[in-house]
Amino acid sequence: MDSSRRDAVLAKGWRNSPDVAVATAGDGSGFHVLMARARDGYEWRTLATLSEPGMDTDQWIGNACLTGTGKHVMVVYAPRHFTNRARLFARGAFAASVDVDSGDVTKLKDQVTLAYFNPGCSADGTVALTQGADEEHRTSRLLRVETRSGKVTDSVVIPGQISSAVPYRDGFVAARGNALVSLSTAGKMKSLATAASVPFDVHVDAEGGVAFAEQADGDITVRYHAEGRTRTLAKGRLGALSVRSGGDGRVFLLGEADEIRSLPGKMSLLPGPAGGQISSDGKLVVKSAARSGLREGLRTDPKDTDISGVGKDSGGPEAIDVAAEVPATEAKLDFEVSPAARQAPQIRTGSVPNPRLATIAKSSAKKTAGAADKTATTSASGAALAAESPIDAGYTCAVPRNDPELQVYQPHWRQVEWAVDQLVQKRLQVTRTNWKSLKLTNWSPQAEFPAYDLEGGGRVPTNIMLGILAQESNLWQAQRRVAEGELGNPLVGNYYGVDIYDSDPSNDWAIDFSKADCGYGISQQTDHMRKAGSERPGETAWPADKQKAVALDYVTNIAAGLRTLTEKWNQIWTDSHATMRANNGASAKLENWYFAIWAYNSGWHPQAEANGTDANGEPNNGAWGLGWTNNPSNSYWKPGRHPFLDGNTYADAATPQYWPYQEKVLGWAAWPITKTYWDPAQGKNVEQAGYNAAWWNHNDYRSAVVPVIQKVTLFAVDANAFCTADNNCRPGTTNYESPATSTAGTCLRADFKCWWHLPKVWKPDCATQCGNEGTIRYSDDVWKSTEREDPQDYWYPCQTPGLPSGAKIVDDVPSTVPAFRGGCNNSGWTNSGTFSLEFGRDSAGRVPAKADFQQLGNGFGGHEWFGYARNASHNGAVMRVIGTWTLNQQINGPAQVFVHLPDHFGYTRQARYDVHTAQGIRSRVISQRPVKANAGQQANRWVSLGVFAFSGSPKVSLSTLNGEGVGDESVVFDAVAFFPTTCP
Numbered sequence: 001m002d003s004s005r006r007d008a009v010l011a012k013g014w015r016n017s018p019d020v021a022v023a024t025a026g027d028g029s030g031f032h033v034l035m036a037r038a039r040d041g042y043e044w045r046t047l048a049t050l051s052e053p054g055m056d057t058d059q060w061i062g063n064a065c066l067t068g069t070g071k072h073v074m075v076v077y078a079p080r081h082f083t084n085r086a087r088l089f090a091r092g093a094f095a096a097s098v099d100v101d102s103g104d105v106t107k108l109k110d111q112v113t114l115a116y117f118n119p120g121c122s123a124d125g126t127v128a129l130t131q132g133a134d135e136e137h138r139t140s141r142l143l144r145v146e147t148r149s150g151k152v153t154d155s156v157v158i159p160g161q162i163s164s165a166v167p168y169r170d171g172f173v174a175a176r177g178n179a180l181v182s183l184s185t186a187g188k189m190k191s192l193a194t195a196a197s198v199p200f201d202v203h204v205d206a207e208g209g210v211a212f213a214e215q216a217d218g219d220i221t222v223r224y225h226a227e228g229r230t231r232t233l234a235k236g237r238l239g240a241l242s243v244r245s246g247g248d249g250r251v252f253l254l255g256e257a258d259e260i261r262s263l264p265g266k267m268s269l270l271p272g273p274a275g276g277q278i279s280s281d282g283k284l285v286v287k288s289a290a291r292s293g294l295r296e297g298l299r300t301d302p303k304d305t306d307i308s309g310v311g312k313d314s315g316g317p318e319a320i321d322v323a324a325e326v327p328a329t330e331a332k333l334d335f336e337v338s339p340a341a342r343q344a345p346q347i348r349t350g351s352v353p354n355p356r357l358a359t360i361a362k363s364s365a366k367k368t369a370g371a372a373d374k375t376a377t378t379s380a381s382g383a384a385l386a387a388e389s390p391i392d393a394g395y396t397c398a399v400p401r402n403d404p405e406l407q408v409y410q411p412h413w414r415q416v417e418w419a420v421d422q423l424v425q426k427r428l429q430v431t432r433t434n435w436k437s438l439k440l441t442n443w444s445p446q447a448e449f450p451a452y453d454l455e456g457g458g459r460v461p462t463n464i465m466l467g468i469l470a471q472e473s474n475l476w477q478a479q480r481r482v483a484e485g486e487l488g489n490p491l492v493g494n495y496y497g498v499d500i501y502d503s504d505p506s507n508d509w510a511i512d513f514s515k516a517d518c519g520y521g522i523s524q525q526t527d528h529m530r531k532a533g534s535e536r537p538g539e540t541a542w543p544a545d546k547q548k549a550v551a552l553d554y555v556t557n558i559a560a561g562l563r564t565l566t567e568k569w570n571q572i573w574t575d576s577h578a579t580m581r582a583n584n585g586a587s588a589k590l591e592n593w594y595f596a597i598w599a600y601n602s603g604w605h606p607q608a609e610a611n612g613t614d615a616n617g618e619p620n621n622g623a624w625g626l627g628w629t630n631n632p633s634n635s636y637w638k639p640g641r642h643p644f645l646d647g648n649t650y651a652d653a654a655t656p657q658y659w660p661y662q663e664k665v666l667g668w669a670a671w672p673i674t675k676t677y678w679d680p681a682q683g684k685n686v687e688q689a690g691y692n693a694a695w696w697n698h699n700d701y702r703s704a705v706v707p708v709i710q711k712v713t714l715f716a717v718d719a720n721a722f723c724t725a726d727n728n729c730r731p732g733t734t735n736y737e738s739p740a741t742s743t744a745g746t747c748l749r750a751d752f753k754c755w756w757h758l759p760k761v762w763k764p765d766c767a768t769q770c771g772n773e774g775t776i777r778y779s780d781d782v783w784k785s786t787e788r789e790d791p792q793d794y795w796y797p798c799q800t801p802g803l804p805s806g807a808k809i810v811d812d813v814p815s816t817v818p819a820f821r822g823g824c825n826n827s828g829w830t831n832s833g834t835f836s837l838e839f840g841r842d843s844a845g846r847v848p849a850k851a852d853f854q855q856l857g858n859g860f861g862g863h864e865w866f867g868y869a870r871n872a873s874h875n876g877a878v879m880r881v882i883g884t885w886t887l888n889q890q891i892n893g894p895a896q897v898f899v900h901l902p903d904h905f906g907y908t909r910q911a912r913y914d915v916h917t918a919q920g921i922r923s924r925v926i927s928q929r930p931v932k933a934n935a936g937q938q939a940n941r942w943v944s945l946g947v948f949a950f951s952g953s954p955k956v957s958l959s960t961l962n963g964e965g966v967g968d969e970s971v972v973f974d975a976v977a978f979f980p981t982t983c984p
Contacts, residue, residue: 001333006041009331011283014038020070020100020247021279023289025654026060027318028480029968030350031077032339033064033098034320038283044322044335045342047103048350050077050096053868053879053967054851056481056491057081058474059291061657062093063116066100068123068206070247070280072147073098076118076129081493083656083664084472084524084601085517086629089114089636090132094354097127097147103344106150109355110143114657116638119145120166123206123249126153128165128172132636135628135752136616142172142183154185160750163635164202164212173210175199175635177746178730180212180225193223193230197719197731198635198746201242206249206266213243215639218709218716222253224264233267235259238709239640239716240274247280254278254285270327274640285325288651291318292336296648297674297689302775305783307414308688309677310484310793313904316340323651351967352874353848388837390865392850396534397518398547399490402850404817407487407857408478408521409436409790411554413675413690414777416475416522417466418788419555420691421778423562424460426451429785430555436487436820438552440545448549449559452566455573458587461773463694465562467669468600471661472524472561475673475690477554479854481866481905485791487820487857490551493519493526520551523561538615555787568599575607576757580625583763589770590669590694591705591763594662595626601661602627605755618751625727625757630660632707633723633731633746633754641717645671646703663717666705669694670771678793692774701769707762722756729754790822796903798824798862802942803898807979808832810885811861819862826861833887833953835973837865840880840961849879852960852967859902860940860975866905867960867971874966884957885976891950898942898977899956901928906972910964918951928972947981954978 006014019038026032030051036042051060062077078093085092095108112118113132120128125148131141140162144154156172162183165174171184173192180193180202193199195214201222202212209226211233220241222234234241234257241255251267253260255274263269270278272285279285300308322335390402399406411419422428428446451460469475473491482488517526528542529550535541542550549556569587572580572595582594605614610624628634638658644667645652653673656664673690696702704710707721723729728748747754763769778788798819803809810833819826839849853867865883870876897915906928915922924945931941945956960971 001041001043001335003041009326009329009333010038010041011326011328014041014283017281017283018070019279019281019283020066021284021286021324022064022066022073022277023286023322024062024064024075025289025291025320026062026077027291027293028058029317031060031062031075032317032320033073033075034289034322034337034339035073035100042284042324042333043342044337045344046339046347047073047100047344048075048096048098048105048347049317049339049968050075050094050105050350052094052354053848055079056479058476058480061655062114063118063657065119065121065127066247066280067121067125067127067147068245068247068249069125071100072125073100074119074121074127074145074147076112076114078114080656081472081524082114084661085493086134086602087136089657090134090137095119095129096350097145097150099346102346103349104346105349105352107352107354108145108150108152110152111356112143113636115163115636116658117164117200120164120202121245122167122204126167128167130162130165133161133752138750138752142174144172144185156183156185156187158183158187158189161635161747163198164200166202166204168204168210169208173202173204175202180210192225195223196221197639200639203243203245203251205251205264207264209264211243211251211267215719218711220640226264233261233263234269237711237714239642239714242274242640244278246278246282250282252278252282271330272325272327276325282327285327287323287325288654289320289322290651290654291320292685293318293674293676293687294650294653295321295674295687296650297672297687299672299689299693302692302777305414305778305788307412307788307791308686309679310412310791311676312678312685313481313483321651348874348966348968353879388839390837390850390853390855393847396531397492397520398529398531398541398544399520399551401489401492402853402855404813404855404863406438406548406552407820407855408482408490408552409487409554410476410478410482410484411522412484412788412791413475415788416469416554416558417691418778418783419558420462420465420469421776422784423451423559424462424465427784430787432549432553432556435553437818438548438820440548443549443556445553445556445559448546448556449563451559451562452570454566454587455570456578456585456587460562460565461588461590461593461694462776463669463691463773464590464593464597464665465558465565466691467665467667468561468565468597469522469558470668470673470690471664473522475522475675477521477557481854482856483794486794489854491521493517493524521557522554523557523564525550525557525560525564527564565596565600568604569593569596571604571606572596572599575604579759580757581759583761583766583770586766588772589766590666590772591770592766594666594706594760597662597665598626598630602630607757620753623749623753623755625755628747628752628754630662631722631729631754631756632660632663632717632719633729634660635746637719639719642715643667643703643706643708643717646715650674663706670702670705692777694771694774696771697768702771704762704769705771707760721760721762724758726758727754727756792823794858794903795821795823796858796940798826798860799829800860800900800940800942803977804979807898807977808887808889809975809977810835810887811863811975812865812883812973813861813863817863819857821857821862824862832889833885836884836886838882838884840878842878849881852879853881856905859972860900864902864905865973868967869908869910869960869962869965869969869971870967871963871965872961876961879967880959880961882957882959883973884955887954887978890952891954891978891980892952894947894949894981895954896947896979896981897945897954897956898979899945900940900942900975900977902940902972902974903930905970906930908962908964908969908971910962911958911971912962913945914957915945915948916955916957917948919949922948942977
């Protein structure tokens, strides 16, 4: 903020105020924790950027709270796609304590829920963390953490769902069903108060009183429990009033209250956005924080089929938009924060791997070691590789990472829209014939996965399918670092657990990632995608070529996802005898896909099994329909939330953990995902709508894309819309009934099988009030058989000039590996040697370094590898990758050595090349950072390391272990050249 404005907009006395504000936002590089002090005019700096190796995602997400002492921030964080899987959402997130002064990060080995209420900070330096319950695991576990040390001091296991836990006295206070309960560390539970709903916004003040909120019929009531009695403090509209905690045990009511009563001594009402986060003294309210790529995108001509540009990887974090308000002056402040601009001294500790990496089961280590022996020299396609294969040992998903013979094309969002436009109309006539030179048999994506004819008639609206793809994968088929038009590793939901995480089946509180699904590509196709021989009970694997087509080709992947979606629609229609419909059930209307989207994510429990057993052999006792996890009544979803993205609030996408799956998808259907491309003419990134928008007859109808309660201009999601006695669910009530001792949540069943199988009408005049798909962009007949061509922004020449005639080139892959990328003339040169890899190992002999290593179909010859620089004190030895280029002929004399640096993914400033000479190893340290060429464009280039004397076959080695970093700077491995010379 401009210093000249501070006196006018900030609270009086800001220069001497101890007020501290915290904001969080994630991008692909990590989850950024920002802090600003009033005395600095709220100039933001980055305390920490939290991430984990091997977790490839478009965006890290999470929750955070500042402890009452103001000395630490407790953070829960995870990849965005964890919100799409029930078990990962309930127990898969990471946790860390961040020191406010230094930025030093202490990571906990325990993994916790991503639910909106987690973590829960107290008035002192302790924090409550929750490991959640789901349909598979029906108990909750609460952890009490001392943030200074990052140690778990106490824990307790409770049957059923527990939410909104915070430290209280020597134990916890939390919500269990419609009761506010205290819990001792010995597991003793006492009901403090009953509520009209599941209590939320639970905070303990300095005097030990407990403030909490309840909801009913679109209204919120704030209540306070102290000294054995509970009283009402305030009332307002749901979504307009909330409870927040500050420093030193202060509690604030934030927003607009329709009724206010006597407040406790350290509690006050502040104006501001109810969904915001309050600073320690209540002098600033952070309304939202989100990466710049979540701004509303420009909506272009709906019939424009051109591609404007592709995303550009800068090698660093995205800018963050922070919106805030000053309660004292009602001033609205907007900040654009660069996470790399002002950083805490210990910023790099945020990317040190989670300590769970060091707690490895011995049996898993033995299994992996055995698998490594079998896969060391052969790719999945049978091609010979280097002495130590980059392919993950013991992989169980169908298509492995880092197989240079199996590279995945990253589509442009316009290509995705083209494919959906054709597939939903069943008119795609494209056949894949040696597509991308991947040596697969010819196939037709639509014929391979034909969409089912819908029961009731009609077809899938484009915006529904595009909304699913946006939520599942950000419209990506390949991993994050692969730009549109490039090729690289497959995008797989949870591939790495097999080689990193605790696989002890007796540890009920650790996520066993090896058992997570193998969701591939843009639709995260899961079924049938495990490697043959690695199927789980009841699963079957597709033939290998079919699996490869799904993993490698975005069109085939979309076709498979569309087939799954139409199957779910028909399952619901048939099983319910056409009675379970949303609104009027017309397939052309977007809202009417609510149930099918729900089933796409978490499956359909057929009526025929209502009196049978589930997959675990446990009785269903009459339950059938849609699962409990995504039910809006589940207490893990944020009360008072508005419809996802409603009113173009794209900052919602920074916190997707607040909404269940179908609400997010319908949000993406109503408000198109934003994609960012680099515009060289403007020299900046430009935001663009990823696809054509759907339309409604009125904006209020759009806001009600899901069931809502409308109070004046506020739209709050109706949490009770799918909660009735018919599915054993208890909605909010004003009767203050005590919860049964055997239940712990709105679901009254101890097995959480409050499954929904009834119709729901929230738009009685659906023909007028429901949404419609947007304009079909690729509707002309030519697009039936013509694929939208690949963008060529990163199609640099595969042969880079600059070598002297006669130089001998050694590439990073064998000559048998073709260049899969278009526009790559790879003839006229000879690969004159071999490239080998060596990976670091942990104490159990496992290879987590492979999770940090990737390939890209670019660079010299159309292929490059890259890893991440780490120093010795930050797990550099375990995560080390060494690449060695060896010439296949002898040089007995001097030769000049060149290394090829591709346009992108060489960002380290300390690339140390070890040249094996006649006199021993001679090291040269260079920066791999790109340089600007003509017109500001980056380009591939050769760099000379100098002239060296050799005796025998020359070798050059490069390691990711250097003095620079902790995993935030990439190290690229491309080609090396040797030029014999007479110069000394």
